[in-house]
Amino acid sequence: MSNLNCILLLSLAPFFTLAGATQHKVGGSMGWTVPTDPNSMSYNQWAEKNRFQIGDTLLFVYQPDQDSVLQVDKIAYKHCNTSSYIARFDDGNTVFTLNMSGPFYFISGVEGNCIRNESLIVVVMADKSISSASHPPPPSPESVSPPPPMEGTTPSPAPEVAASVPPPSPPSGASMKLVSYFGLVGGGVGLLLFVL
Known part of the structure; x- marks a missing residue:
């Protein structure tokens, strides 16, 4: 492989890993500050209006000389x-990577600000591809056989189960990101083959 091809491959690598990640600016246009408007x-x-996934980042924007961000546990x-x-973060432009599923707790580093509702809980969704692979689906009613009849009894006929096939579920955001990711990988491989 030539040096040009190696350089091209290395320059495309960050795009492959960032294809599915989203950056969320905490508080939207308000940023990270004490809420002044009661409405x-x-x-x-x-946070409830957003969906957070592993690999996403939170962007906290605030005045570094007046505030900070603390990642804390539930009790704190x-x-x-x-x-x-x-x-603890105090640079005024903090990017925090959500590296696992579950809740993340944040408060202002200024106790008075936290008491005035400058605090946040972000819940990161579990990776469906991992959970569905580790837990097999429950058996369908057709695959479960009834228990054998007791001695001296006549078996009753099995109830008929209506054969219904549920409609396919729409693609999830995760599967769409996976398709986008593999599209990027395919594009990169195609580009490499074209250069070769």
């Missing part, structure tokens, strides 16, 4: 405990 959407309401979140945190 404005809370950070948790904002509940009590706005700014002295017990997992990670």
Whole structure:
């Protein structure tokens, strides 16, 4: 393989890994600050309107000399405990990668701001491809055989099961991202073959 082909392949690699990730700006246009309007959407309401997946990032935008972001556990979140945190960020433009499924808890590093609702819970969806592969589907009614009849009894006929086939489910966002990812990979391989 020539040096040009290696360089081309390495330059395309970041696009393959980032194809499915989404960056979410926390709070939308409001950014990471104390909510001043009582009618404005809370950070948790904002989070409920979004879907977070493994690999997505959160972008916290705030004034670095006036605020910070703390990743905390559930108890510190509940009590706005700014002295017990997992990670602290204070650069004013924090990008946090959601690296696993489940809840992530964030509060302002200024206790008074946290008490005034500058706090956020983000729940990351589980990777369906992993969970569905590790748990086989339940058996269908047709594949379950009835227990053998007891001695001295006559078996009753099995009830007829209506043969109905459920309609296929629409593609999920994850499967669409997977298709996009493989489309990018195929395009990159095609480009490499064209260059060769």
